[in-house]
Amino acid sequence: MLIYTNHLTLEPENGADSVLTLLAGWLSWKTKEPIDTAMLLSDVTERAYRDQGVLLTESCPAAEGDFGFKADISHVDFKVPTRRWSTEIEIHQAQNDHYVECTVSVSVVDQVRTNAPRPISSRPRLLVDIVEKCRPVVSTPGLFTKELTLDTCEKFLNDATRIGRKAPIVVLSCRPNGESVIEVDRLQEQLLGLADFYFIPPHADTEEMIAAIGEGLMAVDGGARILWPVNALEEDMVTTRVWPIEGGVVRTRQELEGFICQKIMKKNAKAKADLTSTDEAQ
Numbered sequence: 338m339l340i341y342t343n344h345l346t347l348e349p350e351n352g353a354d355s356v357l358t359l360l361a362g363w364l365s366w367k368t369k370e371p372i373d374t375a376m377l378l379s380d381v382t383e384r385a386y387r388d389q390g391v392l393l394t395e396s397c398p399a400a401e402g403d404f405g406f407k408a409d410i411s412h413v414d415f416k417v418p419t420r421r422w423s424t425e426i427e428i429h430q431a432q433n434d435h436y437v438e439c440t441v442s443v444s445v446v447d448q449v450r451t452n453a454p455r456p457i458s459s460r461p462r463l464l465v466d467i468v469e470k471c472r473p474v475v476s477t478p479g480l481f482t483k484e485l486t487l488d489t490c491e492k493f494l495n496d497a498t499r500i501g502r503k504a505p506i507v508v509l510s511c512r513p514n515g516e517s518v519i520e521v522d523r524l525q526e527q528l529l530g531l532a533d534f535y536f537i538p539p540h541a542d543t544e545e546m547i548a549a550i551g552e553g554l555m556a557v558d559g560g561a562r563i564l565w566p567v568n569a570l571e572e573d574m575v576t577t578r579v580w581p582i583e584g585g586v587v588r589t590r591q592e593l594e595g596f597i598c599q600k601i602m603k604k605n606a607k608a609k610a611d612l613t614s615t616d617e618a619q
Contacts, residue, residue: 402432515539
Protein backbone atom coordinates (compact mmCIF):
# COMPACT_ATOMS: atom_id res chain seq x y z
CA MET A 338 0.00 0.00 0.00
CA LEU A 339 1.43 3.33 -1.07
CA ILE A 340 1.15 5.80 1.84
CA TYR A 341 3.39 8.67 0.73
CA THR A 342 4.77 9.94 -2.57
CA ASN A 343 6.32 13.23 -3.60
CA HIS A 344 7.87 14.40 -6.86
CA LEU A 345 10.22 17.40 -6.87
CA THR A 346 11.99 19.20 -9.69
CA LEU A 347 15.36 20.42 -8.42
CA GLU A 348 18.21 22.72 -9.47
CA PRO A 349 21.12 21.36 -7.40
CA GLU A 350 24.60 22.81 -7.80
CA ASN A 351 26.13 19.54 -9.01
CA GLY A 352 23.12 18.06 -10.75
CA ALA A 353 22.13 14.49 -10.01
CA ASP A 354 25.41 13.93 -8.13
CA SER A 355 24.18 16.28 -5.39
CA VAL A 356 21.02 14.24 -4.85
CA LEU A 357 22.89 10.94 -5.06
CA THR A 358 25.34 12.11 -2.38
CA LEU A 359 22.48 13.00 -0.04
CA LEU A 360 20.85 9.65 -0.75
CA ALA A 361 24.07 7.81 0.14
CA GLY A 362 24.31 9.73 3.42
CA TRP A 363 20.68 9.01 4.28
CA LEU A 364 21.09 5.30 3.49
CA SER A 365 24.18 5.19 5.73
CA TRP A 366 22.10 6.66 8.55
CA LYS A 367 19.23 4.29 7.79
CA THR A 368 21.30 1.10 7.64
CA LYS A 369 23.96 2.17 10.19
CA GLU A 370 26.60 1.08 7.70
CA PRO A 371 28.84 3.18 5.41
CA ILE A 372 27.38 3.68 1.94
CA ASP A 373 28.81 6.02 -0.71
CA THR A 374 27.84 6.94 -4.26
CA ALA A 375 30.37 4.54 -5.77
CA MET A 376 28.66 1.65 -3.97
CA LEU A 377 25.26 2.77 -5.19
CA LEU A 378 26.43 2.92 -8.80
CA SER A 379 28.38 -0.34 -8.70
CA ASP A 380 27.31 -3.60 -10.36
CA VAL A 381 26.09 -4.97 -7.02
CA THR A 382 22.36 -4.30 -7.14
CA GLU A 383 21.21 -6.04 -3.95
CA ARG A 384 22.56 -5.77 -0.43
CA ALA A 385 21.31 -7.11 2.89
CA TYR A 386 21.51 -5.19 6.14
CA ARG A 387 20.62 -5.65 9.80
CA ASP A 388 16.97 -5.90 10.88
CA GLN A 389 16.17 -7.78 7.67
CA GLY A 390 16.90 -4.67 5.66
CA VAL A 391 17.35 -5.01 1.90
CA LEU A 392 18.69 -2.36 -0.49
CA LEU A 393 17.96 -2.75 -4.21
CA THR A 394 19.54 -0.40 -6.77
CA GLU A 395 19.04 -0.03 -10.50
CA SER A 396 20.36 2.15 -13.29
CA CYS A 397 17.37 3.33 -15.35
CA PRO A 398 18.18 6.17 -17.77
CA ALA A 399 15.20 7.29 -19.85
CA ALA A 400 17.39 7.74 -22.93
CA GLU A 401 21.00 7.30 -24.00
CA GLY A 402 23.19 9.86 -22.27
CA ASP A 403 20.66 10.56 -19.52
CA PHE A 404 21.18 9.78 -15.85
CA GLY A 405 18.61 7.54 -14.23
CA PHE A 406 18.86 5.76 -10.90
CA LYS A 407 16.46 3.97 -8.59
CA ALA A 408 16.99 2.71 -5.04
CA ASP A 409 14.60 0.79 -2.81
CA ILE A 410 15.36 0.25 0.88
CA SER A 411 13.00 -2.01 2.82
CA HIS A 412 12.89 -3.26 6.40
CA VAL A 413 10.55 -4.87 8.91
CA ASP A 414 8.43 -2.85 11.30
CA PHE A 415 9.87 -3.16 14.82
CA LYS A 416 6.41 -3.06 16.40
CA VAL A 417 4.59 -5.17 13.79
CA PRO A 418 7.00 -7.92 12.65
CA THR A 419 4.72 -9.04 9.80
CA ARG A 420 4.72 -5.53 8.33
CA ARG A 421 7.39 -4.35 5.91
CA TRP A 422 8.23 -0.75 5.00
CA SER A 423 9.74 0.23 1.66
CA THR A 424 11.14 3.61 0.60
CA GLU A 425 11.83 4.06 -3.11
CA ILE A 426 13.87 6.93 -4.54
CA GLU A 427 14.14 7.74 -8.24
CA ILE A 428 16.58 10.30 -9.64
CA HIS A 429 16.55 11.40 -13.29
CA GLN A 430 18.47 14.04 -15.21
CA ALA A 431 18.30 14.44 -18.97
CA GLN A 432 21.51 15.00 -20.89
CA ASN A 433 22.45 18.72 -21.09
CA ASP A 434 19.61 19.63 -18.70
CA HIS A 435 20.38 21.20 -15.31
CA TYR A 436 17.03 20.15 -13.84
CA VAL A 437 16.88 16.97 -11.77
CA GLU A 438 13.64 15.05 -11.23
CA CYS A 439 13.39 13.26 -7.90
CA THR A 440 10.57 11.07 -6.63
CA VAL A 441 10.38 9.64 -3.11
CA SER A 442 7.68 7.09 -2.26
CA VAL A 443 6.90 5.07 0.87
CA SER A 444 4.92 1.82 0.82
CA VAL A 445 3.82 -0.64 3.48
CA VAL A 446 3.04 -4.32 3.03
CA ASP A 447 1.34 -6.44 5.68
CA GLN A 448 2.45 -9.98 4.91
CA VAL A 449 -0.43 -11.43 6.95
CA ARG A 450 -3.72 -9.91 8.05
CA THR A 451 -3.23 -7.94 11.22
CA ASN A 452 -5.22 -5.94 13.74
CA ALA A 453 -2.32 -3.53 14.18
CA PRO A 454 -3.05 0.19 13.72
CA ARG A 455 -2.93 1.47 10.15
CA PRO A 456 0.45 2.95 9.23
CA ILE A 457 0.74 6.74 9.54
CA SER A 458 1.95 8.71 6.54
CA SER A 459 4.93 10.98 7.11
CA ARG A 460 7.59 12.75 5.10
CA PRO A 461 10.88 10.79 4.95
CA ARG A 462 13.85 12.52 6.58
CA LEU A 463 15.71 12.35 3.25
CA LEU A 464 13.38 14.99 1.83
CA VAL A 465 14.46 17.48 4.49
CA ASP A 466 18.04 17.37 3.18
CA ILE A 467 16.95 17.41 -0.46
CA VAL A 468 14.80 20.49 0.03
CA GLU A 469 17.48 22.32 2.03
CA LYS A 470 20.42 21.55 -0.25
CA CYS A 471 19.09 20.88 -3.75
CA ARG A 472 16.93 23.95 -4.49
CA PRO A 473 13.42 22.97 -5.54
CA VAL A 474 12.20 25.08 -8.48
CA VAL A 475 10.15 28.17 -7.58
CA SER A 476 6.93 26.59 -8.89
CA THR A 477 7.11 23.81 -6.26
CA PRO A 478 3.81 23.68 -4.32
CA GLY A 479 4.21 25.04 -0.81
CA LEU A 480 7.64 26.58 -1.32
CA PHE A 481 6.24 29.99 -0.39
CA THR A 482 3.28 30.90 1.79
CA LYS A 483 0.95 33.45 0.20
CA GLU A 484 -0.97 36.01 2.22
CA LEU A 485 -4.74 36.12 1.79
CA THR A 486 -6.17 39.60 2.35
CA LEU A 487 -8.86 41.67 0.70
CA ASP A 488 -6.22 42.93 -1.76
CA THR A 489 -5.20 39.41 -2.82
CA CYS A 490 -8.70 37.86 -3.00
CA GLU A 491 -8.83 38.04 -6.79
CA LYS A 492 -5.51 36.23 -7.22
CA PHE A 493 -6.51 33.66 -4.62
CA LEU A 494 -9.83 33.05 -6.37
CA ASN A 495 -8.04 32.55 -9.69
CA ASP A 496 -5.66 30.05 -8.08
CA ALA A 497 -8.40 28.19 -6.23
CA THR A 498 -10.81 27.82 -9.16
CA ARG A 499 -8.23 27.10 -11.87
CA ILE A 500 -9.19 23.93 -13.74
CA GLY A 501 -6.44 21.35 -13.65
CA ARG A 502 -4.73 22.70 -10.55
CA LYS A 503 -2.48 19.87 -9.36
CA ALA A 504 -2.06 20.56 -5.64
CA PRO A 505 -4.62 21.24 -2.93
CA ILE A 506 -4.63 24.65 -1.31
CA VAL A 507 -4.62 24.96 2.49
CA VAL A 508 -6.15 28.17 3.82
CA LEU A 509 -5.11 28.99 7.39
CA SER A 510 -6.61 31.57 9.74
CA CYS A 511 -5.95 33.11 13.16
CA ARG A 512 -8.09 33.29 16.26
CA PRO A 513 -9.84 36.65 16.86
CA ASN A 514 -7.02 37.54 19.29
CA GLY A 515 -4.43 37.08 16.54
CA GLU A 516 -3.10 33.72 17.80
CA SER A 517 -2.21 31.12 15.17
CA VAL A 518 -3.57 27.73 16.22
CA ILE A 519 -1.90 25.91 13.33
CA GLU A 520 1.74 26.71 12.51
CA VAL A 521 2.23 27.36 8.81
CA ASP A 522 5.96 26.58 8.96
CA ARG A 523 5.39 23.12 10.42
CA LEU A 524 2.84 22.27 7.74
CA GLN A 525 5.17 23.55 5.03
CA GLU A 526 7.94 21.26 6.23
CA GLN A 527 5.67 18.21 6.02
CA LEU A 528 3.73 19.10 2.87
CA LEU A 529 6.25 20.87 0.64
CA GLY A 530 5.63 19.63 -2.88
CA LEU A 531 2.13 18.40 -2.00
CA ALA A 532 0.10 21.54 -1.17
CA ASP A 533 0.03 25.31 -1.51
CA PHE A 534 -0.66 27.60 1.45
CA TYR A 535 -2.59 30.82 1.96
CA PHE A 536 -2.42 32.47 5.37
CA ILE A 537 -5.02 34.99 6.57
CA PRO A 538 -3.20 37.52 8.82
CA PRO A 539 -4.76 38.79 12.07
CA HIS A 540 -5.59 42.22 10.61
CA ALA A 541 -7.56 40.88 7.64
CA ASP A 542 -11.19 41.94 7.19
CA THR A 543 -12.67 38.45 7.01
CA GLU A 544 -16.26 39.65 6.56
CA GLU A 545 -15.33 41.64 3.47
CA MET A 546 -13.26 38.71 2.19
CA ILE A 547 -16.17 36.30 2.62
CA ALA A 548 -18.32 38.70 0.61
CA ALA A 549 -15.62 38.75 -2.11
CA ILE A 550 -14.78 35.05 -2.44
CA GLY A 551 -17.55 33.19 -0.63
CA GLU A 552 -17.71 31.50 2.76
CA GLY A 553 -17.03 28.08 1.23
CA LEU A 554 -13.41 28.98 0.41
CA MET A 555 -12.58 30.71 3.68
CA ALA A 556 -11.13 29.69 7.01
CA VAL A 557 -11.93 31.62 10.20
CA ASP A 558 -11.41 31.59 13.97
CA GLY A 559 -8.09 29.73 13.91
CA GLY A 560 -9.37 26.98 11.63
CA ALA A 561 -8.26 25.81 8.21
CA ARG A 562 -9.84 24.72 4.95
CA ILE A 563 -8.42 22.39 2.33
CA LEU A 564 -9.46 23.20 -1.24
CA TRP A 565 -9.09 20.11 -3.40
CA PRO A 566 -8.23 20.42 -7.12
CA VAL A 567 -10.97 20.71 -9.72
CA ASN A 568 -10.18 18.74 -12.89
CA ALA A 569 -13.15 19.53 -15.12
CA LEU A 570 -15.53 22.42 -15.74
CA GLU A 571 -18.55 20.42 -14.62
CA GLU A 572 -16.99 19.50 -11.27
CA ASP A 573 -17.83 21.31 -8.05
CA MET A 574 -14.91 22.08 -5.79
CA VAL A 575 -14.68 19.79 -2.76
CA THR A 576 -13.37 21.36 0.45
CA THR A 577 -12.50 19.99 3.87
CA ARG A 578 -13.10 22.25 6.86
CA VAL A 579 -10.80 21.89 9.87
CA TRP A 580 -12.01 23.47 13.11
CA PRO A 581 -10.04 23.85 16.37
CA ILE A 582 -13.16 22.73 18.25
CA GLU A 583 -15.04 19.68 17.00
CA GLY A 584 -18.14 18.37 18.78
CA GLY A 585 -17.39 20.53 21.80
CA VAL A 586 -13.88 19.06 22.13
CA VAL A 587 -10.86 21.33 21.76
CA ARG A 588 -8.32 19.81 19.35
CA THR A 589 -4.64 20.35 20.01
CA ARG A 590 -2.26 21.95 17.55
CA GLN A 591 -0.66 18.56 16.94
CA GLU A 592 -4.04 16.97 16.23
CA LEU A 593 -5.00 19.68 13.77
CA GLU A 594 -1.68 19.65 11.94
CA GLY A 595 -1.64 15.85 11.92
CA PHE A 596 -5.15 15.70 10.48
CA ILE A 597 -4.27 18.07 7.63
CA CYS A 598 -1.03 16.24 6.82
CA GLN A 599 -2.61 12.79 6.86
CA LYS A 600 -5.55 13.92 4.75
CA ILE A 601 -3.34 15.39 2.03
CA MET A 602 -0.65 12.70 2.08
CA LYS A 603 -3.19 9.86 1.88
CA LYS A 604 -5.22 11.47 -0.89
CA ASN A 605 -2.08 12.21 -2.91
CA ALA A 606 -0.81 8.64 -2.47
CA LYS A 607 -4.18 7.19 -3.49
CA ALA A 608 -4.30 9.37 -6.61
CA LYS A 609 -0.79 8.21 -7.57
CA ALA A 610 -1.65 4.56 -6.91
CA ASP A 611 -4.84 4.84 -8.99
CA LEU A 612 -2.90 6.46 -11.84
CA THR A 613 -0.26 3.73 -11.73
CA SER A 614 -2.97 1.03 -11.79
CA THR A 615 -4.60 2.67 -14.80
CA ASP A 616 -1.29 2.90 -16.68
CA GLU A 617 -0.51 -0.75 -15.95
CA ALA A 618 -3.98 -1.82 -17.11
CA GLN A 619 -3.39 -0.09 -20.43
